[in-house]
Amino acid sequence: MFELFFNKKHFYPNDYKKTVYDVDFQELWNNNIRIIMLDLDNTLIPYDESKPTSKIYKLFDTLKSIGFKVYIISNNQKDRVKSFAKKVKASYVYSARKPFRLGFKRALRYANNPEHESVCLIGDQFMTDVLGGRRMNFFVIVVDTIKRKGEKWFTKISKYFERRILRRLKRTDSEFYFKLKLNEKR
Numbered sequence: 376m377f378e379l380f381f382n383k384k385h386f387y388p389n390d391y392k393k394t395v396y397d398v399d400f401q402e403l404w405n406n407n408i409r410i411i412m413l414d415l416d417n418t419l420i421p422y423d424e425s426k427p428t429s430k431i432y433k434l435f436d437t438l439k440s441i442g443f444k445v446y447i448i449s450n451n452q453k454d455r456v457k458s459f460a461k462k463v464k465a466s467y468v469y470s471a472r473k474p475f476r477l478g479f480k481r482a483l484r485y486a487n488n489p490e491h492e493s494v495c496l497i498g499d500q501f502m503t504d505v506l507g508g509r510r511m512n513f514f515v516i517v518v519d520t521i522k523r524k525g526e527k528w529f530t531k532i533s534k535y536f537e538r539r540i541l542r543r544l545k546r547t548d549s550e551f552y553f554k555l556k557l558n559e560k561r
C-alpha cells in the first residue's frame with residue numbers, strides 16, 4: 376500500500392489539537408519555533424468558502440505580534456491560495472504537492488533557509504501535512520478537518536489512508552495514540 380513507501384515514523388504528528396485556535400502559539404515561540412506554516416483547505420477554511428473570517432484575521436494578527444513568519448502552504452491552485460494569503464498578508468506556496476518536499480523547500484527559501492526544527496506546520500491531513508511535515512523534520516500539529524462535505528476525490532482517498540494510519544497507530548503504538556487523543560481526530 377501507498378503508506379508503506381514512507382517511513383513509519385513520519386506518520387507521528389508532534390501534537391494534535393481540535394482547531395488552529397487551540398494551539399498555544401506563545402508556547403511554540405518559547406520552544407524556539409519561529410516559522411508557522413499553515414495548510415489552507417479544511418484547516419483554516421472549508422473548500423466551499425474563500426474569505427478569511429474575523430477569527431482568522433485575529434489569528435494572523437496574533438501570530439505576527441508574537442514575531443512569527445507565517446506561510447500558507449497549500450496543494451490547491453494559485454488563485455485560491457493567493458487571494459486568501461493576500462487578505463491575511465501572509466506569504467504563500469500554492470500547488471505545494473505535499474507530502475513531497477518541493478513546496479516546503481520553496482517556503483524555506485522564502486524564509487532564508489531556517490533550521491527545520493524552528494518550523495511548525497499545522498494541517499488537517501495525515502497523508503499530506505503530517506507525512507510531509509515530519510519528512511522535513513518540522514514540528515507538526517495535526518488538527519481536525521473542518522468540513523468533510525463536498526471534498527474532492529483525492530481528499531477522500533487521503534482520508535481513507537488517514538483512517539488506516541490511525542488504526543495502525545492505535546494498534547502498534549496505543550500509548551502514543553491515546554496520549555495525543557488521536558481517537559478524537561475528525
Ligand SMILES: [Mg+2]
Nearest residue numbers: 414416417499
Ligand atoms: Mg487540508
